[in-house]
Amino acid sequence: MPKAIKKRVTKKLPVREEEVRGIVAHTIDAVKERKKFFILLSSIVGAVIVVSLVVIFYNASVTKKAYSLEQQAGNYYYGRNLKNPLPEEQRWRKALELYDKSLKTKEKPLVQFYIGNCYFKLNDYNNAVKSYKAFIDKYHGEEDILPLVYQKLASSYVNTGSNDDALKTLETLKKFKNGAFKDTGLIEEARLYEAVGRTADAQKRYEELIKEFPNSVWDAEARSRTETLKAPKEKPAPSPQ
Numbered sequence: 001m002p003k004a005i006k007k008r009v010t011k012k013l014p015v016r017e018e019e020v021r022g023i024v025a026h027t028i029d030a031v032k033e034r035k036k037f038f039i040l041l042s043s044i045v046g047a048v049i050v051v052s053l054v055v056i057f058y059n060a061s062v063t064k065k066a067y068s069l070e071q072q073a074g075n076y077y078y079g080r081n082l083k084n085p086l087p088e089e090q091r092w093r094k095a096l097e098l099y100d101k102s103l104k105t106k107e108k109p110l111v112q113f114y115i116g117n118c119y120f121k122l123n124d125y126n127n128a129v130k131s132y133k134a135f136i137d138k139y140h141g142e143e144d145i146l147p148l149v150y151q152k153l154a155s156s157y158v159n160t161g162s163n164d165d166a167l168k169t170l171e172t173l174k175k176f177k178n179g180a181f182k183d184t185g186l187i188e189e190a191r192l193y194e195a196v197g198r199t200a201d202a203q204k205r206y207e208e209l210i211k212e213f214p215n216s217v218w219d220a221e222a223r224s225r226t227e228t229l230k231a232p233k234e235k236p237a238p239s240p241q
Contacts, residue, residue, distance in 0.1 A: 066106035073098035077114065092121045109139040113149060120152060125159040132156060147173060147181045154188060158195075166192060183213040187222060194225070203229045 075081045077095035079088075086094065096118035103111045116131030132153040136146070150173040157166035167189065174185035190205035206222040206229070213219065 062106050066102045066108065066111075069098050069102035069105060070108070070111055073102060073111075073114070077118065089122065092118050096122070107138070109135065109142045109145060112139065113145055116149070116152060116156075120156060123159075125156045128156040129153065129160065143177065147176060147184065150176065150181075151184065151188060154192075158192060163192065163196060183209055183216040183218055186213075187218040190222070190225065194229075199229055 073095045076086070076091045076098065079085065079091055082091075096115060099111050099115045099118060102108070103115065112131065112135045116128050116135065119125070119128035119131055132149050135142075135149050136153075140146070150169055154166040154169040154173070157163070157169060170185045170189050170192075173188070174182040186205045186209040190202045190209070193199070193202035193205065203226060206226045209216060209218060209222045210226065216222075
């Protein structure tokens with residue numbers, strides 16, 4: 001008879017004490033490393049939160065200060081809520097000083113615009129030009145204010161004798177937002193041409209405005225000026241002999 005096959009019994013080796021200690025030590029080290037990681041992570045998160053809160057409070061403080069300066073400047077600019085009323089020039093100089101401080105505290109498009117307006121009112125047209133150009137460079141996305149900036153910039157150029165630059169600015173205004181302000185650009189061009197004696201060019205702009213924008217707020221002025229320019233001029237009476 002065939003012999004029965006005996007199963008070989010694998011003897012389990014006893015776990016040495018050194019191995020147990022190694023496993024335990026490794027586990028403890030892993031726990032320690034995880035603990036260090038979580039402590040570090042918690043510290044980073046905590047630091048980020050603290051910094052964020054500081055930034056938020058700082059920005060709120062800066063915004064509040066800038067707004068306060070802006071409001072004070074507006075009071076001087078418009079001559080309102082003043083205990084001791086000042087002459088216009090002094091008011092505008094004080095407004096300019098406060099608007100400038102507000103802008104340095106926190107930049108804001110409207111404040112930059114009013115700085116230009118203060119210079120304009122003070123007849124400092126060169127600085128007005130710089131201020132309006134700074135607005136255009138920094139805040140070219142401020143489509144609500146830009147048309148006014150272009151108009152004031154053009155007027156500033158006229159007052160500095162830079163008529164070509166004024167006309168270029170008005171051309172930009174005419175094209176702004178697909179011609180939404182073309183009628184304003186046309187009336188400003190016509191006024192400028194008429195002021196420098198180029199009546200033929202002025203009349204062309206008036207007529208273009210009347211034709212393209214019959215419902216414009218400038219239509220009545222354009223029609224009135226066209227009639228005036230077309231009217232025959234009276235010859236001066238001969239001087240007595």
